[in-house]
Amino acid sequence: MASTDLISQLLDGTVEQLDVPEHLLALADRIYDDIGLYLSDNLPGGRDWTFYSQGSGRLGTGVRPVGVEEWDIDAVAEADVAKEEIGKKELKDTVGEALGGYVLARADDEKLAPAGIEPGRRCWTLRYHGPFHVDVLPAVPNPEGAPSGIWITDRDLVRWQPSNPKGYAEWFERQMAREFLERRTELAKAAKVSIEDIPAWQVKTTLQRAVQVLKLHRNSFFAADPHSGPPSCVVTTLAALAYRGEPALADALFAAAADMPRFIDKDGEIWVVENPAQPGDNLADRWSSRPGALERFRPWLDDLQSTLDAARNTTTGMQAVVDMLSSRFDRSLVTKSMQNYAARQTSIRDAGGLIVTGAGALTTSGKGVPVRPHTFHGD
Amino acid sequence: MPLETQSVLLKMRWSNGKVTKKRDELIWVGHLRPTDFSPEYTVQLRYRLWGRPRVAVLDPQLDPGHRSRLPHVYSEDDLCLYTSGDWNSTMPLATTIVPWTAEWLFHYEAWRATDVWSGGGDAYAPKEPPAEPAHESGVAR
Numbered sequence: 001m002a003s004t005d006l007i008s009q010l011l012d013g014t015v016e017q018l019d020v021p022e023h024l025l026a027l028a029d030r031i032y033d034d035i036g037l038y039l040s041d042n043l044p045g046g047r048d049w050t051f052y053s054q055g056s057g058r059l060g061t062g063v064r065p066v067g068v069e070e071w072d073i074d075a076v077a078e079a080d081v082a083k084e085e086i087g088k089k090e091l092k093d094t095v096g097e098a099l100g101g102y103v104l105a106r107a108d109d110e111k112l113a114p115a116g117i118e119p120g121r122r123c124w125t126l127r128y129h130g131p132f133h134v135d136v137l138p139a140v141p142n143p144e145g146a147p148s149g150i151w152i153t154d155r156d157l158v159r160w161q162p163s164n165p166k167g168y169a170e171w172f173e174r175q176m177a178r179e180f181l182e183r184r185t186e187l188a189k190a191a192k193v194s195i196e197d198i199p200a201w202q203v204k205t206t207l208q209r210a211v212q213v214l215k216l217h218r219n220s221f222f223a224a225d226p227h228s229g230p231p232s233c234v235v236t237t238l239a240a241l242a243y244r245g246e247p248a249l250a251d252a253l254f255a256a257a258a259d260m261p262r263f264i265d266k267d268g269e270i271w272v273v274e275n276p277a278q279p280g281d282n283l284a285d286r287w288s289s290r291p292g293a294l295e296r297f298r299p300w301l302d303d304l305q306s307t308l309d310a311a312r313n314t315t316t317g318m319q320a321v322v323d324m325l326s327s328r329f330d331r332s333l334v335t336k337s338m339q340n341y342a343a344r345q346t347s348i349r350d351a352g353g354l355i356v357t358g359a360g361a362l363t364t365s366g367k368g369v370p371v372r373p374h375t376f377h378g379d
Numbered sequence: 380m381p382l383e384t385q386s387v388l389l390k391m392r393w394s395n396g397k398v399t400k401k402r403d404e405l406i407w408v409g410h411l412r413p414t415d416f417s418p419e420y421t422v423q424l425r426y427r428l429w430g431r432p433r434v435a436v437l438d439p440q441l442d443p444g445h446r447s448r449l450p451h452v453y454s455e456d457d458l459c460l461y462t463s464g465d466w467n468s469t470m471p472l473a474t475t476i477v478p479w480t481a482e483w484l485f486h487y488e489a490w491r492a493t494d495v496w497s498g499g500g501d502a503y504a505p506k507e508p509p510a511e512p513a514h515e516s517g518v519a520r
Contacts (some may be wrong), residue, residue, distance in 0.1 A: 319444075
């Protein structure tokens with residue numbers, strides 16, 4: 001693992017800077033609970049409502065656009081009513097009215113007050129004073145589907161579409177279950193609390209980081225023509241299918257780049273990536289019908305592989321590794337990640353854990369000469 | 380600590396280096412590669428008994444990149460590895476100066492990438508190196 005360690009750490013530290021900040025994730029949790037309670041208390045007919053997160057926020061794989069300090073949080077407002085008993089527009093309007101009431105009801109709450117509400121084609125967007133907004137997707141249960149399956153409307157409010165964001169999140173979590181539990185346990189030990197006290201969003205696994213890196217690389221590779229790039233649901237699904245439990249991020253990315261194409265099925269000209277939580281839902285549908293998009297899929301992965309290869313085979317110094325990674329990932333992020341990495345070695349030195357091997361290599365384990373306390377600069 | 384002892388310890392701990400001794404000066408030339416991505420640096424350590432150890436990087440040539448000067452050096456062939464009090468002549472060069480040099484090279488590469496010195500202290504060395512350690516009075520070791 002040694003030769004990929006710097007690269008894994010640099011890439012991890014790069015995407016980490018694009019994570020939703022923890023205080024916002026904690027606030028989002030409170031918002032979901034609060035809205036869920038309000039909807040249940042205030043909707044006509046005494047219906048039950050559930051309100052829950054979905055999308056990359058739920059999966060922990062979001063990458064905000066570089067340079068934009070605003071986060072996009074997705075949620076579902078699910079009404080316990082049969083789709084035969086409610087019209088599609090009626091569902092959307094009911095949710096909109098209820099959320100409008102919520103905005104008024106919470107107007108004086110320092111922490112939870114939304115700044116306003118805006119309609120989308122099928123969603124509602126709650127704006128907040130902080131650097132985030134919540135996109136709310138109205139839904140009703142799908143009793144014929146999987147246990148957590150739902151019906152949502154299409155963007156034109158004409159057709160019902162089956163969906164299963166909860167089921168998808170559970171499937172994704174199963175692909176990284178072991179590492180998720182290990183890391184959550186480590187965090188719990190360090191904080192001296194029980195595992196249940198560590199929120200899921202505090203845990204970051206190699207698979208989550210790999211998805212973030214893939215998305216960031218995709219954004220860069222397809223910058224001139226963003227619609228040609230594979231959609232995030234395709235990237236996430238293929239990466240999770242290809243993941244074999246590699247602990248090091250760079251290894252996981254090499255394997256993903258090599259194996260992701262194997263999980264695409266072909267149906268004539270159409271590429272199929274079936275939603276693992278929703279049979280019949282082809283996640284690659286819209287993407288695969290864009291002219292030229294499929295031809296760039298393999299080159300995209302090859303580019304990631306060759307970037308990582310070039311970085312891994314550098315022998316002119318860590319600055320050359322940073323240069324190579326900066327050719328594909330935002331230089332300011334990679335540089336900051338390098339800075340943090342180097343500062344960590346200094347902390348390790350100060351704690352007495354830094355060792356130099358016989359070849360002059362810095363390490364934190366194994367044989368060598370410990371680096372004794374010293375300061376590079378005098379008073 | 381006599382030069383002979385320093386010499387023996389350097390040979391023991393750093394088997395890829397060579398020590399030469401001239402009258403009252405020891406010269407160690409060794410090879411350090413701080414990371415798997417680094418070149419192999421050839422470094423030279425010169426030490427006179429009771430003097431201040433001086434380390435230079437012979438190869439590859441250190442390069443300040445777009446900055447005008449290197450960080451943490453007294454001069455181009457004299458790295459600033461420690462501050463007063465960190466080192467004295469009772470300490471083996473092999474377990475102090477040499478590992479500090481490897482660490483310096485690591486942070487030099489990081490600095491080339493980030494323009495920030497992450498090894499502790501400020502970016503540039505003070506004008507004066509620490510005073511040459513005072514002669515130990517009493518029994519020579």
